[in-house]
Amino acid sequence: MKKILAVSALTLVFAAACTFGVLFAAQSAVANTGSGYSFAIDAAVLKKGSTGSEVKKVQQKLKNWGYYSGSVDGIYGSQTKKAVEYFQRKNGLSVDGIVGKQTFAALGINTGSSSSSSSSNGNYSNADMQLLARCIYAEARGESYTGQVAVGAVILNRVKSPKFPNTISGVIYQKGAFTAVSDGQINLSPDQTAMNAAKDAVNGWDPSYGCLYYYNPAVATSSWIFSRETVTVIGKHVFAI
Known part of the structure; x- marks a missing residue:
């Protein structure tokens, strides 16, 4: 026992x-x-103290577009935070120095959080299409339909060009690129005409014939833009290369 x-x-x-x-x-x-x-x-979510490849991507984008002058070292320090705040302030975002979903999108960096896309829109997501339509509406809502498609085509031509950022958001939010971003009109809701113009531009219609620039000579202030070779004129806009 x-x-x-x-x-x-x-x-x-x-x-x-x-x-x-x-x-x-x-x-x-x-x-x-x-x-x-x-x-x-x-x-x-990147913020001061973060490190790694995603920080490098943000730093490189900001450096390419003139918001950041520091080293692309993958360290989110005070200088990177100030650059992010500068970018956010200029592009109508909440100024907190933190790279979250909206700032990632504005920078054209895909975090893998969204996979929504439409086969009829090529490789562009619904968010890309919405942003493109917003820019068309803000920049050219008083123009003819062809003129609106041409503005969309210029944006897409820049996406394809090695001289510019390779995303729609990158092109649109590039420092000093579009008046609509500077004055906040980029945040207006596009109408159906602008949405249709965005779709036609993405589907290949290019009334600008490959142009990378357009301007209204009545209000343009840059002497440099007048030096570009004119390709066509649609409404109030001169389209140039």
């Missing part, structure tokens, strides 16, 4: 040890998983 009780006691001790080991392992796994989950969340 004593031997049986001794064996039972040993069994209970062994079982308890195993249970503790399993619990410890489970807790460690949860802790590690939690750490990874936290990292994934942090990776989607």
